[in-house]
Each structure stands twice: as C-alpha cells, then as structure tokens.
Amino acid sequence: MDKLTSTTRRITTTLFVTQSLASAGYIAIIAVNAIIGAELSGNAALAGLPSTLMLGGATAVAYPAGRFMQRFGRRPGLALGFFAGMVGMLVNGASVVWDSFGLFLLGLLILGMARGTTDQSRYAAADAVPMSQRARAISTVVLAGTVGAVCGPALVGPLSQFARALGLAELSGPMFGSSALFALGGLLILLLLHPDPHTLAIQRGTDVGPAAQPTVGGSSMIVVLRQPLARVALASMAFGQLVMVLVMSVTSLHMHHHNHGLGDISLVISAHTLGMFGLSAVSGILADRIFRPLATVLGALLLIAGSLVAPLSLLTPWLALALFLIGLGWNFCYIAGSSLLADALEPSERGRIQGASELLVNLASASGSFCSGFVLASFSYGWLCTLGALIALALLLTTLVQTRQPQPHPIEV
Helix, strand or coil: CHHHHHHHHHHHHHHHHHHHHHHHHHHHHHHHHHHHHHHHHCCHHHCCHHHHHHHHHHHHHHHHHHHHHHHHCHHHHHHHHHHHHHHHHHHHHHHHHCCCHHHHHHHHHHHHHHHHHHCCHHHHHHHHCCHHHHHHHHHHHHHHHHHHHHHHHHHHHHHHHHHHHCCCCCCHHHHHHHHHHHHHHHHHHHHHCCCCHHHHHHHCCCCCCCCCCCCCCCCCHHHHCCCHHHHHHHHHHHHHHHHHHHHHHHHHHHHHHCCCCHHHHHHHHHHHHHHHHHCHHHHHHHHHHCCHHHHHHHHHHHHHHHHHHHHHCCCHHHHHHHHHHHHHHHHHHHHHHHHHHHHCCCHHHHHHHHHHHHHHHHHHHHHHHHHHHHHHHHCCHHHHHHHHHHHHHHHHHHHHHHHCCCCCCCCCC
16 A cells, blocks of 8 residues: 555645646746747737647547557657657747748648647546546646746746857747656656556546446447536536636736736736635535535536626726636546546546547637637627626536436446
8 A cells, every 4th residue: 555655645746737837838938929829920910820839739639649649558658759859849849940930830840740649638637536536636737827936937038048059049949948847747657657657546446436337349429418517527527627718818918908917917827826726725525525526516616606707897806806716727627527427437548539539628718719709709708707707607507407317337248
C-alpha cells in the first residue's frame, strides 16, 4: 500500500509540474499572440486569428490523441504532446525572426494540437489513483493553471529582453523561452511518469462507478451517452466551458466601453483566474466526498449566480465578484465532469471516449468565443449574461433529471 501511495504521489506530482510548465508557456505566448498576428499580417483585423487557430488545432487532435493514449499509454501520448509544443514554439519564434505570417500560423496550429494533447493530463491523473481520490487528483492538475496564470505573463518581459540582448526580435523571446519549458516537460514525462497511469488503471480494472458497462471491443460514444451519469459528465464539462467562455471573452471589452482602465480590467480577470484555478483543491475534495453530480449542481448554481450578478453594476469589485463566481462554477463543473466520466468508463475505453469528450469541450469553447462578440454587439452585455445563465440553468436541470434516472448495473463478463 505504501508503495502504491508513493507511486501515485510521484505520478500526480509529475503531472502537476509538467502541466504548470505547459500552462506558463501557453499563457506567456497568449499575451503576445494578438500583437504578433497584427504586426506580421499588417492587418489588425487578423489579431484574433491566433487564438482561433490554436483552438482549431486542439479540437482536431483531441480525439486522435485520446485513441493514441488508449492504445500506447498516457506517457508516450503526453510526451508527444509536450514535444509538439516545443516544436510549435520554435516555429513561432522563427516566424517572428524571419517576419513570416504563414510560418506563424503553422506554429500556432501545432501549438493547438499540443494543447489538445497535454490538456488530457488530468485523465492520466485520474487513471493513477483509486476512484475515491479521482477528483482530487484531477484538481491537482487543474491547479497547475494557477502557476501558469502567475508565471506566464511574468516571463514575457525577461524573455523579450533576453532575445533583444542576443540581437533577435524582441517578441521571439517568449516563444523560444517557452519551447524550453515544453522540452523540460516532455523529458519529465518520459523519466518520471512510470508505471504508465493507463497500466495502473487496467490493473485496477474493477475500480469504476456504477454506470460503467464493460463491452467487448469497447463502447461507442453513442453507447456511453445512454448512461445517465455519462451524460451528466459531458454536459458538465461542455456547458460549463460554454458559459465561462461566453461571458469571460467580452467582459474586458464591456469594461473598456464603459471607461474602465487596464488596472480595473486586470483585477477582474485576475479574480476570474483565481476562481478557475485557485480553489481546485477544495472543489476536488468536495467532489470526492459527495455524490459527484452534486458538485456539478453547485457549479451550475455558481455559474448562474455569476452570470446574473455581472450586468447589475459597472463597479469593479462587483464585476470581479461575478467573474470569480463564474470561474469557480467552471472549476466545479470541469473537475466533477472529468471525474464522473472516468467513473463511467472502463479503463480499456477511457482514452478514446475522453478524447471525444475533449473535442466536445473545445467545440463548446469555440462556440462561446465565436458567439460572444456577436451577442454583445447585437444586443447587450446584460442579454449575453442572461444567455449564460440560461445555459447554466439547462445544465442544472439536465443534472437533476439524469441523476434521477435508474443507473444501469455493470454487465458481468
């Protein structure tokens, strides 16, 4: 038992450290992507293209990455994701040095594919531990986002100055520096992520929730969606992501339109980031100790509260509270949904189905990002937040209805 505890602790620590490195790298370049996109293209209207390409790459690779990890294991799959991130960063750095917009777009696509893979680290953490500790393990990996949120922006200035000292284009610094973070992450995965979490999950094959139904050859997504708790898991992650992105994406623009300075906007976004990542340990413990769908219910209620509070006042503390609640609601939905999906799947089929679920989550994120600007421009911030509250209400009702459905008993094989 002691050996198992030390092994799982090493695996979850490795995943936390490597995800912190990845998060810092992603956030460091997100801070300058729009600037580089506008400068290299010569068209400010294309400043939003970088984030769109990264999201497209993540969506495209999520399912294949899940299938790869199911067949070959979490360690080689995640290592490939980190090394892809290293390559993407190097390509982006070269694009700035060589003033090539096309090369920049290629690098962003590769980075998106890397993110679609490395974001599945939380499922590796879930594989490594017993079901009773699954949400806490996932929350540890999600908590790594806090490190990225703090360290990522802080890296931009020093790395830019270092590049300038070497005679390179200033904005290439964050790219080349972040490539080193991804390379280190990939090496740590190869050296320390053993035994493979997927192997541990197979060995602990009976450690599944009551919704899991072993099938010969594995289940399709359609079969999985026949399970009420699996539907709750997917709805929790997808709807939570949709509401969070929908409101968060344009809040800074809403504040700018009402003469808030950058200091006020930064404070509100910081409160939102704190809600998303800072209390992950708390939400993980709660999700493990209570019925997981109850954590989704709590998350949906927080999303509703934040969406309703946000348009009521233009005061900075009020908006900070609203965005904090939305971030925390997303956190509960994300961790509870990820844990519940792992509970509902046999180890032999988790990688493939979890990859498909990542695809759905990325599509939800893309939808929220795409629609938010149109809703704000065509109607108002108040109507946009009302839409967010209605989506969260749909999640709440879905969870309550589905958890009242009879749960299937595992099939004896």
